[in-house]
Structures are given as structure tokens and as C-alpha cells.
Amino acid sequence: MSRFLSERYSAIEPYTPGEQPKNRNLIKLNTNESPFLPSPNVIKALNETEISRLNLYSDPDTREVISAIAETLGVNENQIMMGNGSDEILAFAFEAFCDKEHEPCFADITYGFYPVFCELFNLEPEIIPLKDDLSIEPSDYFNKNKPVFIANPNAPTSLALSLPQIEEILIHNRDNIVLIDEAYVDFGADSAISLIGKYPNLIISRTFSKSRNLAGARLGFAVSNPDIIADMLKMKFSFNPYNINRLSIIAGKEAMLDAEYFEKCVNSIKETRGYISAEMRKRGFAVPESKTNFIFAKHNILSGTDYYNKLREKNILVRHFDKERIRDYVRITIGSREQADALLNATDEILKGC
Amino acid sequence: MSRFLSERYSAIEPYTPGEQPKNRNLIKLNTNESPFLPSPNVIKALNETEISRLNLYSDPDTREVISAIAETLGVNENQIMMGNGSDEILAFAFEAFCDKEHEPCFADITYGFYPVFCELFNLEPEIIPLKDDLSIEPSDYFNKNKPVFIANPNAPTSLALSLPQIEEILIHNRDNIVLIDEAYVDFGADSAISLIGKYPNLIISRTFSKSRNLAGARLGFAVSNPDIIADMLKMKFSFNPYNINRLSIIAGKEAMLDAEYFEKCVNSIKETRGYISAEMRKRGFAVPESKTNFIFAKHNILSGTDYYNKLREKNILVRHFDKERIRDYVRITIGSREQADALLNATDEILKGC
Numbered sequence: 001m002s003r004f005l006s007e008r009y010s011a012i013e014p015y016t017p018g019e020q021p022k023n024r025n026l027i028k029l030n031t032n033e034s035p036f037l038p039s040p041n042v043i044k045a046l047n048e049t050e051i052s053r054l055n056l057y058s059d060p061d062t063r064e065v066i067s068a069i070a071e072t073l074g075v076n077e078n079q080i081m082m083g084n085g086s087d088e089i090l091a092f093a094f095e096a097f098c099d100k101e102h103e104p105c106f107a108d109i110t111y112g113f114y115p116v117f118c119e120l121f122n123l124e125p126e127i128i129p130l131k132d133d134l135s136i137e138p139s140d141y142f143n144k145n146k147p148v149f150i151a152n153p154n155a156p157t158s159l160a161l162s163l164p165q166i167e168e169i170l171i172h173n174r175d176n177i178v179l180i181d182e183a184y185v186d187f188g189a190d191s192a193i194s195l196i197g198k199y200p201n202l203i204i205s206r207t208f209s210k211s212r213n214l215a216g217a218r219l220g221f222a223v224s225n226p227d228i229i230a231d232m233l234k235m236k237f238s239f240n241p242y243n244i245n246r247l248s249i250i251a252g253k254e255a256m257l258d259a260e261y262f263e264k265c266v267n268s269i270k271e272t273r274g275y276i277s278a279e280m281r282k283r284g285f286a287v288p289e290s291k292t293n294f295i296f297a298k299h300n301i302l303s304g305t306d307y308y309n310k311l312r313e314k315n316i317l318v319r320h321f322d323k324e325r326i327r328d329y330v331r332i333t334i335g336s337r338e339q340a341d342a343l344l345n346a347t348d349e350i351l352k353g354c
Numbered sequence: 355m356s357r358f359l360s361e362r363y364s365a366i367e368p369y370t371p372g373e374q375p376k377n378r379n380l381i382k383l384n385t386n387e388s389p390f391l392p393s394p395n396v397i398k399a400l401n402e403t404e405i406s407r408l409n410l411y412s413d414p415d416t417r418e419v420i421s422a423i424a425e426t427l428g429v430n431e432n433q434i435m436m437g438n439g440s441d442e443i444l445a446f447a448f449e450a451f452c453d454k455e456h457e458p459c460f461a462d463i464t465y466g467f468y469p470v471f472c473e474l475f476n477l478e479p480e481i482i483p484l485k486d487d488l489s490i491e492p493s494d495y496f497n498k499n500k501p502v503f504i505a506n507p508n509a510p511t512s513l514a515l516s517l518p519q520i521e522e523i524l525i526h527n528r529d530n531i532v533l534i535d536e537a538y539v540d541f542g543a544d545s546a547i548s549l550i551g552k553y554p555n556l557i558i559s560r561t562f563s564k565s566r567n568l569a570g571a572r573l574g575f576a577v578s579n580p581d582i583i584a585d586m587l588k589m590k591f592s593f594n595p596y597n598i599n600r601l602s603i604i605a606g607k608e609a610m611l612d613a614e615y616f617e618k619c620v621n622s623i624k625e626t627r628g629y630i631s632a633e634m635r636k637r638g639f640a641v642p643e644s645k646t647n648f649i650f651a652k653h654n655i656l657s658g659t660d661y662y663n664k665l666r667e668k669n670i671l672v673r674h675f676d677k678e679r680i681r682d683y684v685r686i687t688i689g690s691r692e693q694a695d696a697l698l699n700a701t702d703e704i705l706k707g708c
Contacts, residue, residue, distance in 0.1 A: 006453040
């Protein structure tokens with residue numbers, strides 16, 4: 001830390017992203033990327049002509065990708081804004097709608113970035129514990145009178161609330177923002193998009209990094225009512241108006257419009273998830289019913305740290321959170337069937353040594 | 355504005371980027387883009403293999419492009435950080451180093467984003483007027499004891515301070531940040547990069563949008579001492595760790611390493627700038643000696659607004675700032691020689707009508 005950093009950041013602990021190793025021989029099941037290439041239409045659209053136009057600024061209004069999202073999700077264009085990944089969307093939401101009179105609340109076990117945003121924006125969140133089974137109790141979020149942030153499905157637990165449960169939370173929070181972080185929703189949970197018109201305080205954040213196979217393009221978006229979108233656009237245009245690059249705008253548009261490929265990829269992930277969940281259970285793991293592109297698994301003997309380290313020795317990278325309540329778990333991305341088999345084989349070898 | 359927006363933003367006025375019209379028949383001289391394509395090595399490197407990898411996250415440490423910059427500029431890798439455009443770099447600097455005890459100072463006429471960052475981060479800047487000839491008086495910045503932000507060359511004036519003048523400012527500001535915004539420095543001004551080792555409070559921000567022909571890739575960077583870079587990285591990793599997409603990292607690396615193409619493009623801009631400045635002066639414009647890829651021109655009869663509007667009618671887009679002291683000027687990007695001739699022809703027609 002330099003002597004010039006503002007004192008309010010003296011204790012800030014930035015987010016630690018999952019490791020991005022240089023070694024391409026590793027089986028990388030640690031950051032919930034898609035094992036599938038981007039849509040063939042993305043690859044076709046990012047041609048030499050488009051690349052040659054990189055000397056020109058991108059459209060700060062990102063109209064092309066917004067129009068594709070609006071068409072696909074059946075919402076209006078003025079109900080959408082794009083972020084440089086959904087992390088930026090979340091950042092703008094914490095920045096715009098939280099302050100000393102409106103401190104946010106969220107679960108004790110959820111996306112690890114929420115507490116980091118609180119440090120960055122000098123907020124003191126109310127932390128709401130998950131139930132013993134790591135699920136969310138909807139009534140814990142009733143009548144909060146402060147901004148509510150819920151990841152649905154939740155990470156890293158992989159568990160989802162139903163649409164009626166989400167609506168119950170909205171019914172009991174009329175006067176504050178409710179942000180539903182739907183990064184993983186396409187893998188089997190109910191989206192709250194259908195509630196956007198009904199609850200003007202609802203914000204949904206989404207990402208192209210998981211189900212749209214575009215983690216490297218950095219694209220996320222918010223869906224909400226036009227007033228709230230206008231507020232979040234104020235944040236964007238006061239921070240970084242050209243936040244999305246030219247090629248990502250095109251990639252996002254093509255990925256969003258290729259419904260067939262999207263479904264094929266998502267269905268394959270679900271199938272592999274069913275397979276790997278069943279096989280892990282046979283091997284003594286508790287595996288909650290995942291609605292995401294990862295599983296959250298805990299063995300009855302092997303500790304989370306040991307399992308993580310031993311997989312790493314075998315060139316398989318998963319994610320372990322050294323945090324109370326979830327220290328015994330590892331989070332494993334659902335990749336290809338081959339990666340699943342490699343994981344199961346490695347796990348068999350590890351368990352032999354227990 | 356929704357009723358949920360934090361009150362502190364009730365009066366915020368976001369930055370207005372230069373218009374990005376859909377109409378490709380316009381001659382666009384309003385956002386200081388390069389008229390030249392990205393380096394051929396960029397176009398070659400962004401091949402189908404790389405595009406196919408967009409399903410994977412980008413490197414949050416952006417090592418490849420940092421290494422290319424370090425090599426090219428002769429600084430260490432830990433003295434560099436990447437931003438999603440230099441706007442993001444500037445935002446992180448305002449956020450990290452300014453607060454109620456350290457309000458920033460900058461010129462009355464300078465990059466229009468500085469006051470916007472102040473609104474976003476709730477800062478009250480000290481505004482230091484330029485001299486009557488729109489140049490900066492270095493001694494006005496001595497012993498500020500608060501963060502100093504200077505665009506060098508300055509925008510939209512196109513005027514530059516010399517390296518000794520910048521060093522004088524640093525000598526008289528030992529205990530506060532001095533950020534030199536070198537977005538346009540490659541077009542003929544002295545860079546302060548050579549002073550980085552000598553003044554631990556110096557930050558330089560740079561962009562790939564102008565001299566590196568990559569406005570659409572969204573790439574900027576900071577050069578400073580490792581402590582300050584570490585502070586700014588804390589902001590990035592607390593806001594958006596994967597701020598640079600995969601393809602822009604590659605594009606930035608290739609653009610930085612292609613010194614020959616870079617020099618060819620910059621030299622061509624300088625040549626056209628000399629031509630257009632001389633021709634404009636012949637037509638009754640005052641054109642200060644530009645060190646940038648734009649000129650800032652004022653006619654002795656024709657008002658700035660009229661000139662802007664009449665050029666627009668002829669499908670030529672330039673930038674006009676409706677702001678005290680510079681209302682009579684227009685800012686004109688130096689594009690290709692053909693664009694310069696089109697501008698001069700249009701100007702001749704406009705002046706005939708005066």
C-alpha cells in the first residue's frame with residue numbers, strides 16, 4: 001500500500017478470482033466456464049472485417065446486443081443495460097442503490113464478491129445465515145426495508161429458490177431494491193424475468209460467461225424497469241461509457257440469437273451433471289441437487305482441503321473455499337463427459353488412499 | 355431517476371461521449387479515433403483459434419499485454435496495470451487517491467470526464483484556470499498538497515507542457531499524487547515515463563485508442579511505482595477483476611510490439627496535421643500548435659456552433675463544446691488526407707456563405 005491510498009481502503013480485501021493457470025494440461029473445473037466453444041455464429045461473425053474496425057470506438061449504447069436480448073427474453077430495450085461482465089452490473093447496483101441509509105443484506109454463504117463491493121463502497125451489510133442444509137429461507141428476507149441481494153441459484157451451494165418463493169420475497173419488499181443474481185439460472189432454475197413488469201423494484205443480473213459460452217468476452221446485463229436501468233446507466237456513463245468492446249457486442253448478439261446451440265450446450269451440461277452427481281454419491285459424497293453448471297460436494301471422510309489438494313496433484317483444478325460452514329465442500333464445474341470421467345477416476349484413486 | 359437511487363447521485367451529470375452515429379457515410383472527425391486499421395499483426399493474431407477460446411475467462415492479471423508494454427516502454431511489469439480503456443484507469447485513480455481530505459485539482463478546460471469522476475466519488479475539485487492562450491501555467495500547480503490531474507497534451511486544447519515543465523510540477527508536489535494523462539502523448543509531446551523511477555507519486559495514464567488504432571478494443575494502462583500500481587489493482591480486484599477481455603489482451607500485445615506500424619501511422623497523422631493546420635490558418639482560423647491527433651480551431655467570424663452545425667449538414671461530424679471560454683472553437687480529429695481535403699472543401703463552401 002502506498003502512502004497515497006485513501007485511508008478508507010486501508011483494510012480492503014479484494015476478490016480472489018479462481019486461479020487461471022498458464023498450464024493448459026490442467027483439467028480446469030474451478031471457474032464454472034463452459035466446456036463448449038462459443039456458438040459457431042459467434043466465430044463466423046468475428047471475421048476480419050469486424051476485427052479491422054477495432055480502430056473505431058464501440059457503441060456506448062451497445063444497441064445491437066441489447067436488441068438481441070430484448071428479442072430473446074421478451075422484454076423492452078429500455079429494460080436492459082450491459083456490463084463488462086455481470087460483476088460490473090453488480091458493482092453499479094451496489095454503488096447506485098446502497099448507502100449509509102440503505103445498507104444491503106445478503107446470505108452468509110453466497111457469491112463472494114458481495115462483501116467486497118461493500119468494502120469498496122463503504123457499506124455495512126446485514127448478513128443472513130443460510131439454513132443448516134445451506135438453502136435460503138425466503139421469510140428471512142421479508143420486510144427488510146434495505147436493498148436485498150440474492151443469487152438464484154445460489155453460489156457456491158448450487159441450490160435454487162422457486163419462482164413463487166422469489167415472488168414471496170418481492171411481495172414483502174415493496175420499498176427497496178431486490179436484486180436477483182441469475183448468473184446460473186439457465187441450468188435449471190426459474191428465472192424471475194416474468195416478474196419484471198409487476199415489481200418495479202426488481203433487478204435481475206445475468207451473464208454470458210456460463211450458459212452462453214463467452215466468459216472471455218466479458219458480458220453481463222441487467223434487466224429491470226426503465227427507471228432503474230436509467231439510474232444504472234448514470235453510473236456507467238459516469239465511470240466508463242465505452243465499457244463494452246466492439247467484438248463482445250457482436251459476440252453477445254450472435255450468442256443470444258443462437259437458441260438452438262444454447263439449448264444443446266445447456267442440455268449437455270445438465271446430463272453430465274446428473275451423471276457426475278450420481279457417481280459422486282456412490283462414492284460417499286453428499287451432493288445437493290444442483291441447478292447450476294457446478295456441483296457442491298462434501299465427502300463423508302475426506303476433507304475438502306485434502307480432496308482439493310489431491311485433485312490438484314493429479315492436474316485437476318476445482319475450487320475450495322476456506323470458509324466456515326463450507327470448508328468441507330469443494331465446488332466442481334460441470335465440464336465435458338471426458339472431464340467428468342477424469343475427475344471420477346482421480347477421485348477413485350484418491351479414495352483408495354483414505 | 356427511480357426512487358431507489360442513492361440521494362448522493364440526485365444531481366449527477368454523466369459524461370457525454372462523442373456521438374457514434376450508425377450512418378457510415380458520415381465523415382467522423384469527432385472522437386479522435388485513428389483513421390488507420392489496427393496493426394496487421396493484430397488482425398492476424400485474432401484468428402479463429404483465439405476466438406474459439408472465448409468460452410474461457412481472460413487472464414485477470416493481463417500478463418501478455420503488460421509484458422509487451424514493459425518491454426516497449428522500458429519499465430517493469432509491476433509498474434503497469436491495465437484498464438478497460440484509460441477512462442477506467444482514471445476512475446480507479448480518482449477513487450483510490452482522492453477523498454474529503456484529498457480533493458483533486460485540475461484545469462477549467464481539460465478532459466471533461468474529470469469533473470464527472472468528482473461527482474461520482476463525491477469530491478469537490480479545485481479548478482485551476484488555463485491562461486488566456488489556453489495553455490497551462492506550471493507554477494499554478496506548485497505545492498498543491500492535493501492530488502493533481504493534468505492531461506498532457508491537454509484536451510481539447512491540443513497544447514502540451516514540456517518535460518522540464520512537468521518535472522517542475524513534480525518537484526513542487528512531493529506529498530501528493532500527480533497524474534499525467536498521456537492519452538495523446540504519442541503525437542508529439544514529451545512523455546513523463548522517464549520520471550517514473552524518480553518521483554514515486556507520479557502516475558501516467560495511457561490509451562490504445564488513439565496512437566495504437568484500437569479504440570474499439572477498450573484498452574488503457576497506468577504506469578507508476580509498484581506501490582501505487584498495487585493500490586490501483588486493489589480497486590480493480592474489488593470492482594471487476596476480469597476487466598479486460600481475451601481478444602483485447604492479444605490485440606494490445608500485438609499493437610504494442612509492432613513499432614514500425616505504430617510509427618508509420620503516427621507520422622502520417624502528424625503530416626496531415628501540419629497540412630490541415632496550415633490550410634485552416636489560410637482560411638481565417640486560429641489553430642494552436644497541436645501535439646495531438648486533433649486540432650482546436652477558432653474562426654475570426656464564423657461561430658463554433660455555426661461551423662459545427664454547417665459541417666454536420668455536409669455529413670462531417672466534429673466536436674463542439676458548449677462551454678465558456680471554448681464556445682468559439684471546434685475540435686477536429688486528424689483523419690486521413692482524403693478526410694482532411696473533404697473538411698477543407700466543406701469549410702470553403704461554408705465560408706463562402708459567411
